[in-house]
Amino acid sequence: MVKVLTACGNGMGSSMVIKMKVENALRNLGQSDFTVNSCSVGEAKGLAAGYDIVIASVHLIDELQGRTNGKLVGLDNLMDDNEIKTKLQEVL
Template sequence: MKDLKIMAVCGFGVGSSMLLKMKIDEVLKANGMKAEVFTADVATAASTECDLIFTSKEMHEQLEGEVSVPVIQIDNFMNKKEIEEKGLNIIQQLLG
């Protein structure tokens, strides 16, 4: 099984993306999945190698046409249920 790389993106790659990263990690653990989850700012996200991106509505619009991986828009970074609903199927497909 390949190592999945998931990027959490916000404007500066620190505050809200770190929060999102922690929630993605919690969702993965709760579902018995493993992946490398890391943060990035929107300026470097398009040139950073990964398999999947989670981000906000604003960053989603900026990134969607710039990257070749799925970009998942999360409206509430604290909502694990939203992360599961929008991302779990895609993560499972990528893990194969």
Template structure:
């Protein structure tokens, strides 16, 4: 099971929306995940204990340290696009298995 964080600036609305969207795409791809949503500040401190972090493309640089430790950081240009989420999952997770 993959451990995933959905992060946004405040950890409220946007991260919940990202969580719902990525949950739907992972389910479609039949990939078992556990998803937590939170603020970028909290996610930065926890990211290295997760397999994947989803956030806005603009916030991706906040996770450089976690990326060095092996966490996959996925920046999204359109947080509502299931097509973009599916493409990024394919490129960063499915193709690397």
């Protein structure tokens, strides 16, 4: 089971959009056993340790450094399906 957390500035719209895009990318990469949750970067600071992969925009990644035993993935463009898929492939 791969556990992924997506985070954005306030935990509303963009983290949900990233969550859906990550789920699609994982399916496209042949993953079937995964869970993806979304939250604000503030919440992610406390939750990150429980996840294998934490995904946020590059300008928020520094706030999550050292808070997870898993992989941190910074996205330049939250809406870019290819970037999400490529960066997930690198850490799976």
